[in-house]
Amino acid sequence: MNQSGRARTPRIAALLGLAMAASASIAEPVPPTGPHGAMALDAQQKRLNQLVTASTAPPPGIDPVAWASIYVPPGNELTADRIALGRKLYFDVRLSKDGTVACATCHDASRGFTDQRNVSEGIGDHLGRRSSPTTMNAALFQSMFWDGRAVTLEDQAKLPILNPIEMGHPDAASAMAGIAADPAYPGLFQKAYGRAPNYDDLGRAIASFERTLIFLDAPFDHFAAGDTKAISPAAQRGLALFNGKARCVSCHMINSSNPLGTDNLFHNIGVSARKQNFEALAQQALGALKDGSDVDALDKLALQTDMSELGRFIVSRKRGDIGAFKTEQLRNVGITAPYMHDGSLRTLWDVLDHYNKGGETNPYLDGGIEPLNLSEDEINDVVAFLFTLTDTRFAAQNEAAMRSQQAQAAKKRPFRDNALAHREVLPFEQRVLGPAGLK
Numbered sequence: 250m251n252q253s254g255r256a257r258t259p260r261i262a263a264l265l266g267l268a269m270a271a272s273a274s275i276a277e278p279v280p281p282t283g284p285h286g287a288m289a290l291d292a293q294q295k296r297l298n299q300l301v302t303a304s305t306a307p308p309p310g311i312d313p314v315a316w317a318s319i320y321v322p323p324g325n326e327l328t329a330d331r332i333a334l335g336r337k338l339y340f341d342v343r344l345s346k347d348g349t350v351a352c353a354t355c356h357d358a359s360r361g362f363t364d365q366r367n368v369s370e371g372i373g374d375h376l377g378r379r380s381s382p383t384t385m386n387a388a389l390f391q392s393m394f395w396d397g398r399a400v401t402l403e404d405q406a407k408l409p410i411l412n413p414i415e416m417g418h419p420d421a422a423s424a425m426a427g428i429a430a431d432p433a434y435p436g437l438f439q440k441a442y443g444r445a446p447n448y449d450d451l452g453r454a455i456a457s458f459e460r461t462l463i464f465l466d467a468p469f470d471h472f473a474a475g476d477t478k479a480i481s482p483a484a485q486r487g488l489a490l491f492n493g494k495a496r497c498v499s500c501h502m503i504n505s506s507n508p509l510g511t512d513n514l515f516h517n518i519g520v521s522a523r524k525q526n527f528e529a530l531a532q533q534a535l536g537a538l539k540d541g542s543d544v545d546a547l548d549k550l551a552l553q554t555d556m557s558e559l560g561r562f563i564v565s566r567k568r569g570d571i572g573a574f575k576t577e578q579l580r581n582v583g584i585t586a587p588y589m590h591d592g593s594l595r596t597l598w599d600v601l602d603h604y605n606k607g608g609e610t611n612p613y614l615d616g617g618i619e620p621l622n623l624s625e626d627e628i629n630d631v632v633a634f635l636f637t638l639t640d641t642r643f644a645a646q647n648e649a650a651m652r653s654q655q656a657q658a659a660k661k662r663p664f665r666d667n668a669l670a671h672r673e674v675l676p677f678e679q680r681v682l683g684p685a686g687l688k
């Protein structure tokens with residue numbers, strides 16, 4: 250656990266004059282008190298009570314017909330009992346072999362339902378290869394994981410429990426034996442699904458709980474509904490850039506019928522090109538996948554080997570998918586740093602710098618990624634817009650994150666003359682450009 254981080258964060262917040270105890274919305278930062286740097290699970294549950302209700306009604310912002318026909322699968326209709334069981338499981342460390350990791354460890358209610366690490370830490374302090382995406386609004390994705398290897402929330406929930414470096418149960422029977430230590434479960438499963446505890450219903454219940462984690466009420470939505478003061482002039486300029494010169498809209502279209510801001514497709518935007526020899530890895534992956542591959546095998550490749558960086562390719566085995574990852578949602582992006590599948594970008598300014606220089610050149614780079622020529626002011630405007638996509642329930646947390654990111658970004662941007670973005674050259678760029686490129 251990072252003791253210095255614990256002491257430092259409140260001081261920064263104090264320097265910035267931030268209100269630490271906000272009224273309606275939840276303030277950041279929170280000292281980690283649970284294992285693996287997460288907030289203690291009982292404290293997280295209290296936060297959750299402030300954030301969501303266990304409502305079985307279609308969430309506001311989503312078409313009720315689409316909710317019932319597309320987002321909630323037949324056979325797992327939402328009921329209060331299913332949500333309650335799923336919630337208990339989401340916070341239960343017995344789902345991990347060593348009793349230190351719950352879903353909520355890596356998808357922490359006090360940290361934007363992620364862990365704010367670049368890659369996740371599971372049992373035995375093992376680090377995986379990918380950054381934990383938020384579970385907020387995951388119910389609205391067309392596929393799960395950065396490479397889409399699970400299709401439904403129900404299927405997804407059963408994988409981390411059996412992954413050796415995440416929760417580490419050797420098989421479903423071991424996981425079910427783990428939770429059997431709590432005598433409440435048989436009655437709860439009976440109420441939820443009318444039968445004895447079993448692994449598939451466990452996945453269904455967790456999915457039901459995740460369907461209550463819908464966070465789509467952001468200042469941007471108020472603006473889109475006609476409140477012209479809901480977002481700042483800078484953010485309004487940023488929105489125009491997002492839809493125009495910055496070309497974000499081609500993959501992150503965001504509107505009422507497409508609320509997440511993702512095309513649900515996979516693109517190589519050059520994030521993993523920084524460190525990988527794609528050709529050699531692709532050959533290695535084809536070899537590893539030769540004898541057919543079940544979901545558990547794919548899960549291990551994605552989380553425990555260098556082949557992780559091949560992204561969608563390990564699922565589709567199409568060359569065009571090498572280094573392609575799912576277009577991440579932009580909802581609540583202010584509070585879910587660090588960014589990208591490998592957590593390699595710490596601030597939204599870093600994200601804009603990545604796109605502004607045309608991503609990272611590689612043979613599989615998506616055609617939609619080109620140098621953008623955004624000025625420093627234009628970058629600030631797009632970032633201001635991105636911070637308006639965070640749900641109002643996290644207003645204080647979002648504000649604190651913005652100031653903290655701004656302070657981090659400012660260190661890399663000494664020139665504020667509205668010339669093209671000046672910033673620190675990252676180590677991988679140095680490698681590519683050589684010393685001559687460092688101007």
Ligand code: HEC
Nearest residue numbers: 352355369370371379380381382387393394395409415551
């Ligand atoms: C050790 C940390 C860790 C634990 C424990 C964990 N997850 Fe995750 N979760 C991750 C990481 C990392 C990913 C991304 C992996 C990938 O894309 O290959 C992920 C992906 C997901 C996604 C997909 C979201 C998206 O945007 O595609 C969902 C949903 C999810 N986890 C829910 C859960 C649930 C439910 C549990 C408990 C059963 C759980 N996770 C346990 C780290 C964790």
Ligand code: HEC
Nearest residue numbers: 495496497500516520574575576577588589590604615617
């Ligand atoms: C060609 C499609 C495409 C375009 C254009 C695009 N993105 Fe992305 N975006 C993606 C993909 C794919 C990812 C995930 C990539 C990865 O992790 O390797 C992503 C990730 C992100 C993330 C990280 C989210 C997170 O939680 O980790 C942010 C923020 C983002 N994009 C913002 C933008 C902005 C702002 C623009 C315009 C300047 C933009 N994107 C343009 C496809 C695109």
